[in-house]
Amino acid sequence: MPNPVLDAVEATAEEISAQGSANESRGKLSDAAAKLLRDTGAIRMLQPKTHGGLEAHPREFAETVMRIAGLDGSTGWVAGIVGVHPWEMAMADPKVQQEIWGEDNDTWIASPYAPMGQLRPVDGGYIFNGRWQFSSGTDHCDWIFLGGFLTDAEGEQLQPPQSVHVILPRADYEIVEDSWDVVGLCGTGSKDIVVADAFVPDYRVIPFSKVIDGQAPEEAGLENPTYHVPFSCVFPLGITSAVIGIAEGALAHHMAYQKSRVQITGTKVRDDPYVLSAISEAAAEIHAARSALLENACRNYDTVAAGRAVSFAERAVGRRTQVHAAWRAVSAVDEIVARSGGNAMRMDNPLQRFWRDAHMGLAHAIHVPGSVFHASALTELGIDPPPGPMRSMI
Template identity: 60%
Template sequence: MAHEVVTRVEEIAGRLAAVADETERLGKLADESVKLVREAGVMRLLQPRDFGGYAAHPRDFAEAVMAVAQACGSTGWVCGVGGVHPWEMALCDRRLQQEVWGEDPNTWIASPYMPGGVATPVDGGYVLNGRWQFSSGTDHCDWIFLGALVGDADGKPAQPVRSMHVVLPRADYTIVDDSWDVIGLSGTGSKDIIVDGAFIPDYRTIDAEEVAAGEVAAERAGRTETVYKLPFWAMFPLGITAAVIGIAEGALAAHLDYQRDRVMAIGTKVKDDPYTMYAISEAASEIAASRVQLLDGISRLYDLADAGKPISFEDRSVVRRNQVRCAWRAVSAVDEIFARSGGNAVRRNNRMQRFWRDAHVGLQHAIHIPGAIYHSTALTQMGVEPQGTLRLLI
């Protein structure tokens, strides 16, 4: 049975699709898109129940993101990225959770997590300086997670390197308005962030390694719900890849609508061309396989955590390998049908071209780079323990 939030998204899909062009033109989510997503509750799926959320199964979250992305790729992307932040916030200090959600459980949180700044220790916390790229949906958020390296007395990254996530209110950082000019996912408004000497209290920080390990952070936070015991590098990629797969599903639906009555230059109806029909079916199967494999991976990890069993590095790496492959498979399928859509598919008034551009830009995210992930996973399955950089993002 579909989660109630997924059902709501399916009901508003037409309205989301109707403002997709406006979202792209604005370079950030249209107000109507934000309103619809808030009312549907997508961003609260992974939020803890004591702060107005659902603490839902991550499979339900992924399906909701896919449903949004089928209608509007940029809105789906913002939901996929931003929707994971309540999950991590549930692992943070309760004082911080109260600050963020105490007055409004619909408060949104931005990121990015890559360590673009240095947090220098001072009495009671840290002083943060840096610049970060790719803060998706940031215009609509009142708080932000930022990745940072712990600094030494000179404000340089300390040795050995230690990374953490820090949380700031909107007043403590600057959004660089002209920093998002791209060919796809234009409406995500994934702008740059600058922090210049902001003070971060200790309780607004969380160790990145603890979050990556999963259960450690949940125990420290007193969270007993299974979803909060999952590792970060399973949860964060889930939302992003779900958006890419949803975009691919949207592209397929648009392609079918467009091809149904299309007549090729040679006078043949597309629906009478066996070669195009073959390509459509093959692409549809590949996109469907991507959905199934993504949902299966996160469900397997959830079942391990729910049974009280440890999630090994091999478990994590296999899920990451499959998640990366899901994205590449789905986008390759979109290429196959787009190449058979004719010259009119590239016109701005044909929604197929937007889905095609959005899918390719989604594939550019760092979590979709296959090399080191595939290498690491192959080693683990040979019984060899990966070391150093081969353990990153897993």
């Protein structure tokens, strides 16, 4: 299917790639990189058409994120993270959508969703406090989604816990400078966020339960199947697409470097059947990871487009596929790097940056296999749904 955003990415591919080292040295996307990403329209792919968005198929979004990440890991990561936020904003109160996109439909929204804040009720809304880590691309965003828990009027957390997503304008939170000092994805600028006694009106709060169970898009009257794909399928999609794209970028840089490389034994790489076999196997693994993730996205979309909800068991298997795809791709990158020679690890060779970025991306909580694999196995044994926290993010 046609993908004009992907076409725009291809038209500026060399420019996006050229910003990689600048992003890393700045610890955030350079202004030039952010403008290039903004101009492609990638962040508006899942945005509602009522506010200038494309309401794209999740597969198109994933393919675009992969390509951007293959050019520069940090730019692709921001595309995958920030690009998902308009999807949820489509479910928010029209009043806050107008506040964000009314004057500029290219306004970006940051996160994280981790429930690290406390939301205390007051007249007309809430008072919000908390601190969060890992707000990717936040320097280029003017609004933010932040996760939190509701409390009573005295500030005691409600039981059972009630998780919410809170929407704040840039004036209501602080970005903590020098809070992003990491080994990989340095250019994402995933800094800490602090909120201190911010007033949040009622209409800027979304119960997470309504997002995770699909009630939010129904109440918002959204018709496009993209918005009825479960949150636990859409949110990981952007992140894992970036990781697989980074793996594809590592492979591309490896192949470019190996074309003329002569090993210490005097053998040219193109004449070494053992290295060539390993490279081919790694390339096949990365391609398989890509195919699995895209097929997963299509299956979820087709299910809701047919008018059927994605069951817990289907979501669990889908999450297993997504997590395994990330691990599969990064393992393949390790095989590539192990056969690249010591010079590939010099800081002027982009391959080492892609290698570091891949491992940093794999460390995201959405890629932890334990509970996801456990839950998936239990559902296939007829225990559906499984007990307790294994249901989290599935």
